[in-house]
Amino acid sequence: MSPLSLELPLALVAALSGALAVTSARRAAWIALVLMATAAALLEFRPSDSLSPALLLRLTAIFGATLYALPPGLLAWRALVHDLQPRRLLATLAEHPVVAVSAVTGLILGTIPLALPIEGSSVLLRGAGVALLLIGLPPLLTSRYVEATARAAVVTLSGALLLRASILGALDLFSSIAMAASFAVLLLIGAAVAGQLTKAEGQ
Amino acid sequence: MSEAETLQMLSALRAFSPLLFALLSLPVIPLVRSNRFGSRSDAHVRGGSAAVLLLLASSVAALLAGSGYASTLSVGLITVDPSEPGRLLVTLGGAVFALIVTVGQGRRAGAMGQVALFGLAIIDISLAIPIGLAPIVILLVGSASLSALAAGNKEDAQRARAVFRDLRTVGVLLTVIVVAELLRSAIPLSATDPAYATTSSLTAGVAMTLSLVLLGMIGAFPFHHRLVRIFESLPIVGSLMVGVWIPAALSLIILNELSLLSSSVSEPIGGAVVTTLFFTGIVTLLFGGFSALLHDDVGEVLGFLAVGNAGWLTLGAAATLLHPSAVGPLLVALPGALVISLFGLWRISIRRHYELTSLQELSGWARRTQAIGVVLICAAAAQTAVPVREFFSGGFSIADDGGSPFITVGALFGAGSLAAAAIRLFLVGLAQESRDVHRTHAGKILSPAAIWLMAGAILISGVAGGFINIEAAASGLLRPDAVESVPQNSTP
Numbered sequence: 001m002s003p004l005s006l007e008l009p010l011a012l013v014a015a016l017s018g019a020l021a022v023t024s025a026r027r028a029a030w031i032a033l034v035l036m037a038t039a040a041a042l043l044e045f046r047p048s049d050s051l052s053p054a055l056l057l058r059l060t061a062i063f064g065a066t067l068y069a070l071p072p073g074l075l076a077w078r079a080l081v082h083d084l085q086p087r088r089l090l091a092t093l094a095e096h097p098v099v100a101v102s103a104v105t106g107l108i109l110g111t112i113p114l115a116l117p118i119e120g121s122s123v124l125l126r127g128a129g130v131a132l133l134l135i136g137l138p139p140l141l142t143s144r145y146v147e148a149t150a151r152a153a154v155v156t157l158s159g160a161l162l163l164r165a166s167i168l169g170a171l172d173l174f175s176s177i178a179m180a181a182s183f184a185v186l187l188l189i190g191a192a193v194a195g196q197l198t199k200a201e202g203q
Numbered sequence: 204m205s206e207a208e209t210l211q212m213l214s215a216l217r218a219f220s221p222l223l224f225a226l227l228s229l230p231v232i233p234l235v236r237s238n239r240f241g242s243r244s245d246a247h248v249r250g251g252s253a254a255v256l257l258l259l260a261s262s263v264a265a266l267l268a269g270s271g272y273a274s275t276l277s278v279g280l281i282t283v284d285p286s287e288p289g290r291l292l293v294t295l296g297g298a299v300f301a302l303i304v305t306v307g308q309g310r311r312a313g314a315m316g317q318v319a320l321f322g323l324a325i326i327d328i329s330l331a332i333p334i335g336l337a338p339i340v341i342l343l344v345g346s347a348s349l350s351a352l353a354a355g356n357k358e359d360a361q362r363a364r365a366v367f368r369d370l371r372t373v374g375v376l377l378t379v380i381v382v383a384e385l386l387r388s389a390i391p392l393s394a395t396d397p398a399y400a401t402t403s404s405l406t407a408g409v410a411m412t413l414s415l416v417l418l419g420m421i422g423a424f425p426f427h428h429r430l431v432r433i434f435e436s437l438p439i440v441g442s443l444m445v446g447v448w449i450p451a452a453l454s455l456i457i458l459n460e461l462s463l464l465s466s467s468v469s470e471p472i473g474g475a476v477v478t479t480l481f482f483t484g485i486v487t488l489l490f491g492g493f494s495a496l497l498h499d500d501v502g503e504v505l506g507f508l509a510v511g512n513a514g515w516l517t518l519g520a521a522a523t524l525l526h527p528s529a530v531g532p533l534l535v536a537l538p539g540a541l542v543i544s545l546f547g548l549w550r551i552s553i554r555r556h557y558e559l560t561s562l563q564e565l566s567g568w569a570r571r572t573q574a575i576g577v578v579l580i581c582a583a584a585a586q587t588a589v590p591v592r593e594f595f596s597g598g599f600s601i602a603d604d605g606g607s608p609f610i611t612v613g614a615l616f617g618a619g620s621l622a623a624a625a626i627r628l629f630l631v632g633l634a635q636e637s638r639d640v641h642r643t644h645a646g647k648i649l650s651p652a653a654i655w656l657m658a659g660a661i662l663i664s665g666v667a668g669g670f671i672n673i674e675a676a677a678s679g680l681l682r683p684d685a686v687e688s689v690p691q692n693s694t695p
Contacts, residue, residue, distance in 0.1 A: 133378070140374050146367050153374030160381035168388050173280060174337035182344045182377055186370065189351045193366050200360035 007043060011107070011128035014039035014162075018132045018155045019103045020089060022139045022148065023096040027074055027083040030066060033151050037062040037183070040132065040158040043125055044165040054176035061180035062154075062187070069147075069191035099135055106131025125166035132159025146197060150190025154183055217274035218283045221293045221327040224261035225320040228254065232313040247310045254316020255301045261320060262297025265290045265327065282333070288455050289330030292537065293323045295666065296448055299544045302659040303440060306652075307551040311355065315440035318353050322444035325349075326452040334463075336384050338456055339416065340377060346420070346449045347373040350433065353441020365436040368429045369445065376416050383412035387464070406468050410461060410476045414520055417457045421450040421513040424487040427506075430513070434506030439547045439554075442502075446509050447543045451536040454516045458523045458533055466527035480521035485613035488514030492620025496627060499562050501553065504624065505546050508586075511621040512539040515590060518614065531594070538589045541667035545582035545660060546625075552578060552656065557643055562631050567640045569632025574653035576632055581664035583625035588668030590618045 013035060020032035038059065045055040073079075082088075093100045110127025136156030143149045161171070161179065171179060204212075216223065235253045236246040268274050268285070275284045300319035304312055325345035329338040350369045354362040387409045393402045400408075417423075422430025434442045465472055491511030495504045516539065519532030552575045559565050569576040594614065665671035 137378070140371065140378075146370070149367070149371055149374070153370070153377070156374065156378050157381070160378040164381050164385045167385060171336065174332055175335060175340065178337045178340040178344065182340055185344045185348050186374060189347055189366065189370050192351055193363050193370065196354075196356070196358060196363040197360060197367070200358040200363060 007122065007124040010039045010043050011124040011131075014043065014128045014158075015103045015107055015131040015135070018135045018158070019093060019096075019099050021151050021155055022135055023099050024089070024092050026071070027080055028089065028092065029148075029151060030070055030074065031080075031084060033154060034063065034066055036132070036155060037158060040128065040162055043128060044162055045170050052170070054170060054173065054180075057176060057180045058183065061184040065184040065187035069150075069187045098138075102134040102138075103131050106134040109134075122166045125162050129159045129161075129163030129166055132156065132162060135159070146194040147190050150186050153186045153190075157182065157186070211276070211278075214273060214276045217268035218276040218285055218331065219328075220264040220268045221261050221297075221320075222324040224257050224264065225317070225324040228257050228317045228320050231257065232317060236313060247312055248308070250313025251304055251308055251316065254313050254320070255304050258297045258301040258304065258316055258319055258323075260297075261323060262294050262301070265293035265297065283328070283331050284333075285327060285331045288537070289327045289452070292330075292448070292452060292540075293327050295537070295541065296323045296326070298659075299541065299548075299663060300440060300443075302656075302663075303443070303544070303548055303551060306548060306656060307439065307555060309555075311438065314355065315353070315438055318349055318441050318444055321345075321352075322349050322448060326449060330452060330455065334456065334460060336380065339380050339453065342449050342453045342456070343373045343376055343380070343420070346445050349449070350437060350441060350445045353437050353445065359436070361432075361436045365429075365432040368432055372419055372426070372429050376419050379412050379419075380416050383409055383416065386412065390467075402468060403470055403472075406464060407472050407476055409464055410472050410524060413457050413460055413464075414476060414480055417454060417520055418483065418513075418517060420453050421516050422446065422510055423483055423513040423517045424490045424510070427487070427490065427510045427513070430509055431503055431506035434509060435500060435502040439551045442505075443540075443544055443547045446506070447512070447540045450513070450516075451540040454519070454536045455533060458520060458536075461520060461523045462527040465524050472524055477521050477524050480517055480524070481607075481610050484514050484517035484521060485610060485617060486514075487511070487517055488617025489613060489620060490514075492617055492624055495624035496620060501550055501560050501562060501565070504562070504628070505543070505550055508546055508621065508624060509543050511617065511624075512543055514617055515539055515594065518594065535589065535594070538585070538592075538667040538669070541663050542582060542585045542589055545578065545585060545663055545667070548656075548660060548663075549575060549578045549582055549628075557640060559639055562628070564637050564639050566631050566634040567636025569629060570636060571640060571643065574657050576629065577657045578660040579625070579629050579632070581660040583622065583629065585664040585667035586625055587618070587622045588670070590614070592669045 017032040017036035017039065021029055021036050023029075024032060041055055041058045041062075045052050045058070047055055107127040107130075110125075110130040111123050132155050136152045136154075136159055139148060139152035140156050143152060157179075165171075170176070232250050232253050234240075236250045240249055268290070270285045270287045270290050275282065296319070300316070300323075304316045304319065307315065309315075322345070325341060329341040329345070332338055332341075347366075347369050351366050354366045386405055389400070390402060390405045390409065393399055393405050419426045430446050433446045437445070471477075488511055491507045491509075491514055495507035495511065498504050498507060515535050519535050522529060522532040552572075553565065553568060554560065556572060556575065557565060557568065569579075662671065
């Protein structure tokens with residue numbers, strides 16, 4: 001199967017999970033974030049024959065940081081199944097229509113070529129990139145919750161990198177290392193600050 | 204080991220010397236704090252002393268390693284080529300932070316030394332790799348990490364919120380810098396089809412997005428809030444590193460990118476970018492100066508003085524876009540960082556002596572602690588000298604190049620208000636002693652600690668104000684040999 005044929009489902013998964021990552025709470029949000037980051041990284045690096053070191057580095061950084069940032073007991077199986085029921089996820093999206101509309105609008109806007117010289121541009125990558133930017137930017141600028149802001153930062157940055165990849169391709173080695181570190185740092189600092197604020201305000 | 208491998212090992216040691224000292228601090232500081240080296244009650248003193256020694260060693264090693272060909276490491280596609288400004292920032296920063304950690308002491312002196320060591324290593328690495336996305340991302344992410352490290356595990360809501368604000372800023376700026384790189388990469392291709400964006404519009408877009416990253420990171424108006432909260436709530440070493448030194452390195456990279464951008468196009472950069480930067484610079488200068496005059500908390504006053512410094516950097520960005528070959532705007536970053544560091548030295552000296560943060564409660568301090576007064580006089584003198592040297596008589600003349608009398612008058616008023624804010628701090632010290640100050644034991648001006656403090660402050664202000672031309676001397680020491688040198692990056 002051509003790797004390009006996977007772009008449509010990956011773009012849809014990235015947009016949907018990005019929307020859930022900024023609207024859901026606790027388990028669903030973290031699982032959605034991991035799903036979004038994985039789909040976005042696969043779209044960005046387009047692994048064909050072998051996995052590139054940059055892709056492995058990105059996934060390791062995000063998975064590692066998410067595991068560290070997850071509150072204890074969040075991966076309990078029964079609770080996980082309960083929180084990830086499709087009915088619940090749809091209800092969450094229905095409660096945040098602006099985000100759901102942003103995701104759809106982003107995917108549609110991505111089909112319109114930008115006014116840039118982009119001969120090698122991919123419509124689906126661009127659509128997913130614009131959708132993630134539209135989903136992530138408002139909560140990144142306005143959210144009062146630390147972990148939600150960190151997740152929104154990861155969604156927005158993934159969107160910007162997808163948009164960049166749709167035109168210029170994957171990042172160089174230095175930039176890949178720096179970006180993998182960025183994702184990890186955003187999640188780790190978010191978790192640390194959320195813990196400190198909870199403790200300080202609980203006193 | 205073959206001769207080639209030995210040479211490569213030596214190059215790696217020279218290229219990564221600040222990072223190696225930072226990594227060395229990870230086992231050394233906990234080790235010297237352990238009971239094996241003395242009592243538990245003195246652990247923080249031993250940790251602080253080890254951090255000071257490592258900072259000084261890092262500073263000397265950066266000076267000796269230099270930025271020449273022998274310090275360039277090439278492994279496969281990876282090239283790390285230390286730059287002159289990077290090495291100069293580490294050399295001076297190591298000495299400045301060693302002095303601040305020595306004066307500050309405290310239970311977290313070792314940890315603060317580590318924050319300074321890692322901050323300087325991040326600055327050195329970011330200025331050693333080729334221009335592009337990576338160096339700016341390293342500085343942004345390093346800044347957020349260091350502010351979290353400086354805040355520590357203390358359950359202090361104000362500190363946690365300052366780090367949260369930093370996290371949000373870095374999250375936004377990372378996205379903006381990716382967009383800037385996207386637009387910049389499209390410029391060479393813009394002539395291929397008239398249906399695409401024009402070269403002029405793309406250049407203006409890149410200049411605007413890069414300037415936005417610069418303004419957000421240095422804390423220019425209206426993005427000043429983050430900077431003020433950092434100075435108000437984080438320890439002074441963390442505040443200076445995150446609020447002044449890392450932004451100084453970032454401004455060197457961005458001003459250089461703006462210079463390359465502006466010189467690569469024949470038409471002037473449009474979109475009112477230059478005008479907006481001039482206006483923002485003047486407003487930031489005035490806002491920083493007048494706010495520093497009106498606030499009472501020492502941390503906030505220092506934060507607003509740093510905002511004023513951001514005003515000069517913003518004017519520097521505008522000047523670079525107008526005159527890409529001018530070096531004056533580039534030279535304001537390091538002296539500005541040194542000036543704010545002197546105010547930081549004054550703050551930590553005052554705080555250690557009196558444990559007070561309110562200026563009203565601090566009245567009369569200069570009558571009892573003359574050595575700290577010398578530090579403040581040095582800071583004020585350097586603050587006045589920097590703009591005079593760099594902007595009114597140096598490589599960039601605001602009066603000639605600003606294009607409007609409004610810009611010149613605004614810059615003069617801004618410089619005046621910043622100087623007035625520093626003089627106000629000193630006048631508070633000469634006022635009648637407050638009860639808190641009167642109760643405190645007065646230090647001797649001729650004690651070794653006071654002499655060390657005054658000598659350090661005089662040297663730093665001499666360098667910042669240009670009275671001691673260490674910049675040229677250090678450039679000479681660090682300049683790579685013209686024949687052997689193979690410049691890998693174009694960072695100034």
